[in-house]
Amino acid sequence: MSSLAQVGAEQSVSARLKRRPMRHVTERVIELILFLAASVSVFTTLAIVFILVRESWIFFEHVPLHDFIFDTQWTPLFDDAHFGIMVLLSGTLTSSLVALLIAIPLGTIIAIYLSEFAPFRVREVAKPFLELLGGIPTIVYGYFALVFLTPVLQKIYPALPGFNLLSAGLIMGVMIIPYVSSLAEDAMRAVPMNLREGSYAMGATRLQTALRVVVPAATSGITSAYILGISRAVGETMILAVAGGMQPNLSFNPAEPGATITSYIVQVALGDLPHGSIGYQTIFAAGLTLMLMTLMFNLLGHYLRRRFREVY
Amino acid sequence: MDAETLQSIRAMVVRSKRRDEVFGLVGVAALMVGVLTFAALFLDMAVQGMARIDADFLTSFPSRRPAQAGILSAWVGSTLVMLVTAVAAVPLGVATGVYLEEYAPKNWITDVIEINVTNLAGVPSIIYGLLALGLFVYQFGLGQSILTAGLTLALLILPVVIVATRESIRAIPQMIREGSFACGATTWQTVRDHILPYSTPGILTGVIIGMARAIGETAPVITIGALTFIAFLPPSPFQGTPPFVNADWLLAPFTVMPIQMFNWTSRPEAEFQVNAAAAGFILVLMTLLMNGLAIWLRYRLRRNIKW
Numbered sequence: 001m002s003s004l005a006q007v008g009a010e011q012s013v014s015a016r017l018k019r020r021p022m023r024h025v026t027e028r029v030i031e032l033i034l035f036l037a038a039s040v041s042v043f044t045t046l047a048i049v050f051i052l053v054r055e056s057w058i059f060f061e062h063v064p065l066h067d068f069i070f071d072t073q074w075t076p077l078f079d080d081a082h083f084g085i086m087v088l089l090s091g092t093l094t095s096s097l098v099a100l101l102i103a104i105p106l107g108t109i110i111a112i113y114l115s116e117f118a119p120f121r122v123r124e125v126a127k128p129f130l131e132l133l134g135g136i137p138t139i140v141y142g143y144f145a146l147v148f149l150t151p152v153l154q155k156i157y158p159a160l161p162g163f164n165l166l167s168a169g170l171i172m173g174v175m176i177i178p179y180v181s182s183l184a185e186d187a188m189r190a191v192p193m194n195l196r197e198g199s200y201a202m203g204a205t206r207l208q209t210a211l212r213v214v215v216p217a218a219t220s221g222i223t224s225a226y227i228l229g230i231s232r233a234v235g236e237t238m239i240l241a242v243a244g245g246m247q248p249n250l251s252f253n254p255a256e257p258g259a260t261i262t263s264y265i266v267q268v269a270l271g272d273l274p275h276g277s278i279g280y281q282t283i284f285a286a287g288l289t290l291m292l293m294t295l296m297f298n299l300l301g302h303y304l305r306r307r308f309r310e311v312y
Numbered sequence: 313m314d315a316e317t318l319q320s321i322r323a324m325v326v327r328s329k330r331r332d333e334v335f336g337l338v339g340v341a342a343l344m345v346g347v348l349t350f351a352a353l354f355l356d357m358a359v360q361g362m363a364r365i366d367a368d369f370l371t372s373f374p375s376r377r378p379a380q381a382g383i384l385s386a387w388v389g390s391t392l393v394m395l396v397t398a399v400a401a402v403p404l405g406v407a408t409g410v411y412l413e414e415y416a417p418k419n420w421i422t423d424v425i426e427i428n429v430t431n432l433a434g435v436p437s438i439i440y441g442l443l444a445l446g447l448f449v450y451q452f453g454l455g456q457s458i459l460t461a462g463l464t465l466a467l468l469i470l471p472v473v474i475v476a477t478r479e480s481i482r483a484i485p486q487m488i489r490e491g492s493f494a495c496g497a498t499t500w501q502t503v504r505d506h507i508l509p510y511s512t513p514g515i516l517t518g519v520i521i522g523m524a525r526a527i528g529e530t531a532p533v534i535t536i537g538a539l540t541f542i543a544f545l546p547p548s549p550f551q552g553t554p555p556f557v558n559a560d561w562l563l564a565p566f567t568v569m570p571i572q573m574f575n576w577t578s579r580p581e582a583e584f585q586v587n588a589a590a591a592g593f594i595l596v597l598m599t600l601l602m603n604g605l606a607i608w609l610r611y612r613l614r615r616n617i618k619w
Contacts, residue, residue, distance in 0.1 A: 037407030051446030113339025135603040137528025235436020237531035
């Protein structure tokens with residue numbers, strides 16, 4: 001009798017609401033699948049480290065680390081091969097410096113202007129525009145540096161060679177402005193309004209409030225913005241490969257052509273060296289150097305963010 | 313307060329106000345550097361390249377003769393690579409975002425994943441190229457194929473998709489979840505029926521921005537050793553006989569728009585530079601359109617949704 005009643009009760013429940021004994025199992029399986037998807041990013045990092053170290057290992061079996069760091073020549077494809085990474089580093093540092101001299105001041109000014117000064121309308125137009133500027137492919141910027149900016153600069157300074165780090169660096173600077181300005185602006189807008197109100201109540205002007213209250217309070221975020229800018233500059237490839245020339249050149253003069261770590265990798269990848277040859281393995285050693293540099297900047301950024309963090 | 317002090321205070325106020333105005337102008341000038349560069353770049357490409365852009369340019373293979381060269385293999389290659397990228401990056405990125413926001417317990421494993429995503433966003437794109445060269449090309453033996461390029465770019469834009477997913481999920485108020493749980497829904501039912509539908513526009517915005525970045529990426533695709541001179545098309549994904557689709561194209565050699573442009577840019581002849589400008593103009597238009605679409609989507613989203 002009681003079992004009959006039970007059957008009757010179950011039938012009166014619609015199929016959609018029926019007990020599903022597998023429900024908890026399904027939930028766990030889905031969670032596991034999502035977790036596996038999330039761990040792909042961890043495996044990506046591990047794979048990057050693994051590949052770079054393994055392939056560089058082959059390189060460092062033939063070239064002593066001491067030569068790699070202290071040699072002043074980079075001629076991996078010649079008979080008299082030298083592997084002084086310093087030569088490529090000088091190109092990377094010079095072009096990055098030129099770019100950051102443009103991107104950091106202009107990016108900061110734009111961030112302060114958009115966060116503290118600009119009327120609503122201007123901000124609504126300027127922010128998407130900057131985003132578009134940051135979305136243009138870097139190969140296009142490279143073409144523009146080579147075909148437009150270099151000839152313009154040559155009118156001012158006729159001795160400038162057709163390939164040079166200066167125009168590549170300048171264009172790279174403009175490309176990086178949006179990255180710096182948008183992060184720095186976010187940081188400034190996150191500063192609570194009452195700090196500004198306090199400053200205004202003391203009779204400070206907008207500029208005084210911006211420079212002495214908002215910027216110091218947002219230092220941690222602004223630092224992140226700069227670090228991101230530096231990482232972009234150091235890792236930028238196509239602008240330098242197109243407009244910077246690819247001759248390795250130990251010099252810190254931006255008005256000369258020069259190879260960077262990144263443009264060297266492109267140069268070798270375009271050639272037809274066999275996998276496993278020393279010339280070919282150099283790109284992994286160069287890549288490892290680049291990776292270590294960006295890692296160093298990221299750690300520095302992490303430390304600085306902690307150091308300057310303000311909690312409201 | 314004597315007149316002299318008052319005078320000096322007034323002078324100071326005037327001075328400070330003038331500094332404000334001057335900074336306002338400096339700010340506009342800084343913005344103008346961006347605007348002018350963009351205008352010069354766009355106009356230069358349009359003026360140089362417009363003459364070359366016609367139906368023939370879109371339907372011809374690259375050629376040794378600049379006037380006959382076109383971008384057929386480049387845009388077909390770009391389209392197929394983007395297809396692979398989207399198919400790989402969207403499910404992975406969205407799943408990661410959902411996991412981190414809705415499932416992840418607070419422990420060190422979650423911390424590791426989160427720090428990883430942040431760090432991956434800062435890894436230079438050429439490093440992804442070296443990863444793909446070592447892993448996909450040599451370790452897995454996928455060759456210098458559309459599949460390799462698509463997967464490489466998918467890894468590259470994964471952080472963009474993840475961050476967009478997380479942000480749009482985080483914007484959904486907690487009460488939606490509570491309502492769903494109160495009705496007896498499980499976590500997955502809540503995610504499937506509420507979280508994902510409500511965050512779709514935001515995720516879409518992120519995906520479009522990521523794809524716009526991927527389509528213009530040159531360095532990683534060059535690093536895996538993509539050929540620059542491809543005068544043929546990959547095998548068609550469709551065929552007349554069952555099963556009507558085939559996967560041969562995945563392992564075919566290819567070229568993409570930015571590589572074609574790079575190839576033309578590095579030629580000494582001026583006529584090839586014109587081709588490069590034309591290809592560049594199309595590339596810029598494509599990325600502008602995609603980014604513009606994303607910005608418009610986000611704008612509409614911000615206006616429409618009021619929780």
